[in-house]
Amino acid sequence: MFLVSEVQAATDPAEETYNRVEGQTLAVSCPFNIMKYASSRKAWQRLPDGKEPLTLVATERPNANPSEVRVGKYTLKDDPSEAMLHVQMTDLRVADSGLYRCVIYHPPNDPVLLFHPVRLVVTKGTLGLRIAEFSCSSQQSPDA
Numbered sequence: 343m344f345l346v347s348e349v350q351a352a353t354d355p356a357e358e359t360y361n362r363v364e365g366q367t368l369a370v371s372c373p374f375n376i377m378k379y380a381s382s383r384k385a386w387q388r389l390p391d392g393k394e395p396l397t398l399v400a401t402e403r404p405n406a407n408p409s410e411v412r413v414g415k416y417t418l419k420d421d422p423s424e425a426m427l428h429v430q431m432t433d434l435r436v437a438d439s440g441l442y443r444c445v446i447y448h449p450p451n452d453p454v455l456l457f458h459p460v461r462l463v464v465t466k467g468t469l470g471l472r473i474a475e476f477s478c479s480s481q482q483s484p485d486a
Contacts (some may be wrong), residue, residue: 358440363467368431372444372457373455376425379456384427385447388440389459400447407464425457427456434464 344459360368385400398417401409408421419428427444442460443451 352451353465355415357461358458359463360463361465362434363465364435365467366434366464368460368462369461370429370430370442370444370457372429373474374425374427374428374446374456379454380425381421382419383397383447384456385453386416386418387428387443387445387453389443390440395443395445395453397447417420431462434462436466438462439464 360370364366373383374382383401383403386395387395387463389395399411399413399418401411401418401420406422408419410417410419412418414433415434417428417430417432420432420475421428429444431438442462444456446456447453462468
């Protein structure tokens with residue numbers, strides 16, 4: 343019984359964690375089955391805890407040609423010839439931390455997961471900068 347609860351509490355092994363500092367960029371490439379999804383709409387979604395998935399950006403229309411869509415900090419590059427959906431999130435903030443996924447987007451039907459979910463963890467990066475500044479200033483000679 344104890345082992346079962348430990349397994350249930352463990353993080354989903356299919357989930358991949360990306361650690362970033364505020365201001366950095368997240369880049370994820372999601373492979374897809376070219377035979378099935380070359381001409382399908384694709385999307386990047388956030389999965390808020392206990393809520394419906396939130397579609398942040400989606401390709402405009404089904405297309406077998408390479409395309410790019412940019413909405414705010416989110417960019418999708420759909421390249422059917424590579425069978426790859428490239429996702430980019432720029433200027434990351436702590437509030438961007440959460441669970442995301444690449445999907446085949448065909449509302450009102452449920453989306454089809456393309457790649458394992460992505461856990462983004464964004465932290466503030468100023469502490470390391472302050473420590474470096476303190477180290478530099480404390481090492482200066484009194485004559486400087």
